Amino acid sequence: MAREFNRLNEPDVPSSTATYFFREALRRIWTSKRSSFVAISMIAISLLIVGIFMLIAENLEHTVEQWQGRSRVNVYFASDATGAQIAALRAHLASRSQLAKHRFVTREEALKRFREYFASVSNLVSQLDENPFPPSFEIEVTPEFIQSPAFNQEMAAVRASPGVEYVQFDWDWLARMRRLVDVINLAGLIAGGILAIAAAFTIANVIRLTMMLYREEIEIMRLVGATERLIRGPFLVEGILQGTLGGALAVGLLYAAFLAVRNTLDPSQSLLFGFLVGTFLPWQKIAMLVAGGTLAGWFGSWLSVRER
Amino acid sequence: MIHFYHVTKKFDRYSTALHDVTFHLEKGEFAFLTGASGAGKSTLLKLILREMLPTEGQVVVNGRNLNAMKKRHLPFFRREIGMVFQDFKLIERMTVFENLSFILTVLNVSPKEHKKKAYAALRAVNLQHKLNAYPLQLSGGEQQRVAIARALINDPLILIGDEPTGNLDPDLSAEMIQIFSDAHLRGSTVLLATHDRELIRSSDRRVITLDKGRISRMEGGETHIENEPRPSGTPFLSASGSK
Ligand SMILES: Nc1ncnc2c1ncn2[C@@H]1O[C@H](COP(=O)(O)OP(=O)(O)O)[C@@H](O)[C@H]1O
Ligand SMILES: [Mg+2]
Numbered sequence: 001m002a003r004e005f006n007r008l009n010e011p012d013v014p015s016s017t018a019t020y021f022f023r024e025a026l027r028r029i030w031t032s033k034r035s036s037f038v039a040i041s042m043i044a045i046s047l048l049i050v051g052i053f054m055l056i057a058e059n060l061e062h063t064v065e066q067w068q069g070r071s072r073v074n075v076y077f078a079s080d081a082t083g084a085q086i087a088a089l090r091a092h093l094a095s096r097s098q099l100a101k102h103r104f105v106t107r108e109e110a111l112k113r114f115r116e117y118f119a120s121v122s123n124l125v126s127q128l129d130e131n132p133f134p135p136s137f138e139i140e141v142t143p144e145f146i147q148s149p150a151f152n153q154e155m156a157a158v159r160a161s162p163g164v165e166y167v168q169f170d171w172d173w174l175a176r177m178r179r180l181v182d183v184i185n186l187a188g189l190i191a192g193g194i195l196a197i198a199a200a201f202t203i204a205n206v207i208r209l210t211m212m213l214y215r216e217e218i219e220i221m222r223l224v225g226a227t228e229r230l231i232r233g234p235f236l237v238e239g240i241l242q243g244t245l246g247g248a249l250a251v252g253l254l255y256a257a258f259l260a261v262r263n264t265l266d267p268s269q270s271l272l273f274g275f276l277v278g279t280f281l282p283w284q285k286i287a288m289l290v291a292g293g294t295l296a297g298w299f300g301s302w303l304s305v306r307e308r
Numbered sequence: 309m310i311h312f313y314h315v316t317k318k319f320d321r322y323s324t325a326l327h328d329v330t331f332h333l334e335k336g337e338f339a340f341l342t343g344a345s346g347a348g349k350s351t352l353l354k355l356i357l358r359e360m361l362p363t364e365g366q367v368v369v370n371g372r373n374l375n376a377m378k379k380r381h382l383p384f385f386r387r388e389i390g391m392v393f394q395d396f397k398l399i400e401r402m403t404v405f406e407n408l409s410f411i412l413t414v415l416n417v418s419p420k421e422h423k424k425k426a427y428a429a430l431r432a433v434n435l436q437h438k439l440n441a442y443p444l445q446l447s448g449g450e451q452q453r454v455a456i457a458r459a460l461i462n463d464p465l466i467l468i469g470d471e472p473t474g475n476l477d478p479d480l481s482a483e484m485i486q487i488f489s490d491a492h493l494r495g496s497t498v499l500l501a502t503h504d505r506e507l508i509r510s511s512d513r514r515v516i517t518l519d520k521g522r523i524s525r526m527e528g529g530e531t532h533i534e535n536e537p538r539p540s541g542t543p544f545l546s547a548s549g550s551k
Binding site for chain 2: 017019020031214217220221222223224225226227228230
């Protein structure tokens with residue numbers, strides 16, 4: 001009798017049943033190809049949308065970082081600034097290690113540069129009697145310095161220096177770009193999240209349908225002593241597989257779209273938009289997308305399997 | 309091994325499928341359950357497998373009071389019973405081999421042994437050549453033999469058959485009874501429901517006869533326990549102490 005009672009408490013799903021779960025799940029996906037296809041597509045589309053947002057945000061962020069990497073502060077003098085004032089600031093800059101990489105740009109050099117950059121409108125400038133460009137210092141700063149509190153103090157000191165009219169730095173603009181990246185990421189996550197939940201419910205319905213189809217068989221399984229875990233395992237795996245396949249499909253579609261946009265982009269537009277298709281997602285984010293599919297699939301099947 | 313104490317089963321207010329049924333089948337016994345169609349044979353067997361609960365009375369199987377058994381213990385309880393269902397209950401989506409492999413999975417038999425065990429079980433019922441057929445591609449008799457192979461595959465503690473030879477011709481029927489007898493010799497307790505008088509007559513096993521839901525006769529058993537008084541004060545679980 002002890003033997004029989006011990007049998008009541010043995011673990012009900014040995015590792016070998018994993019094979020059974022997978023084989024059965026694949027078979028069921030194949031049996032109900034059409035509804036499986038719908039479920040997988042739903043997941044793929046939701047995650048593709050998340051992926052598009054992620055990709056845009058990724059590239060924007062990349063660009064922002066590149067700009068920030070060679071950040072430059074421009075210190076413009078007033079047109080009536082004296083040589084002594086300029087010399088004083090030069091001495092000050094030389095004394096600060098963080099501002100040591102600087103270069104003086106004369107009025108003539110500024111005008112020359114403008115003519116080179118904007119050749120089409122340069123005759124407009126040549127009509128002017130006087131050179132409108134003030135002299136300036138260009139200071140190269142490191143991103144770490146920009147983000148340190150010392151940066152604002154140093155800039156305030158430069159701004160207060162006599163003869164200085166305007167200190168220009170792209171900090172605000174970069175900060176705004178960073179915020180935009182966050183917003184895009186969030187928008188993608190919200191839109192994708194809603195769609196993924198919808199997709200999870202589609203999976204839940206597909207699996208509920210399969211379960212209905214297999215109702216008789218499930219009853220037989222119970223009668224011959226199958227545990228609920230053994231009965232429901234394949235359905236859970238079915239959902240997880242559908243979700244994961246959907247996630248993988250989304251990554252594949254995203255990469256195809258990425259390559260397509262990159263290769264068909266007109267050179268004239270590539271200046272404007274090219275930076276948006278600079279890099280593909282890093283592997284961590286690819287893994288996140290696929291895992292999102294897995295999670296949605298698991299959630300969907302869990303929903304339908306949970307109820308008796 | 310199987311104990312019924314004043315078991316009554318009603319499906320609705322007007323009809324009683326079983327009425328105050330009391331009997332005991334000890335470990336290692338082999339008995340036939342007989343009676344006209346509608347006498348309550350299937351109902352009695354379903355109560356043993358706990359497909360349903362009795363309306364009144366107690367069923368104790370393998371030392372467990374089925375009224376009190378927790379739902380999560382049910383699968384483990386059923387694994388010790390090999391049942392040949394009247395309607396076979398094969399999984400139509402699966403081949404014969406997969407049906408047997410599934411039951412072996414349920415019984416926690418290592419997948420490495422599935423082929424060997426399934427083949428051996430099919431050989432015993434002379435169907436080894438139908439390994440890859442689907443149940444619906446088989447005749448009624450063949451399906452029944454697959455169902456027998458499934459019930460026998462892992463030497464169950466208790467072997468139950470609901471008309472397990474109902475679709476077989478006499479020769480095959482005798483052959484199947486021999487298979488059940490072999491299982492009995494290996495230690496299974498056997499209870500077969502049948503209305504085939506010829507079959508019962510040809511063996512000298514114990515016979516329990518049902519008539520309109522009541523036990524009308526018990527023959528061949530060591531004990532004759534019709535209308536045995538309910539053991540007062542003893543918990544039903546202890547009733548299985550003899551096994
Ligand atoms: N699920 C059910 N619902 C209602 N009545 C049932 C059900 N199962 C069996 N019965 C009735 O119980 C009686 C006994 O049936 P059953 O046990 O199948 O008899 P047997 O197997 O001896 O032919 C019959 O009158 C039958 O109509
Ligand atoms: Mg019957």
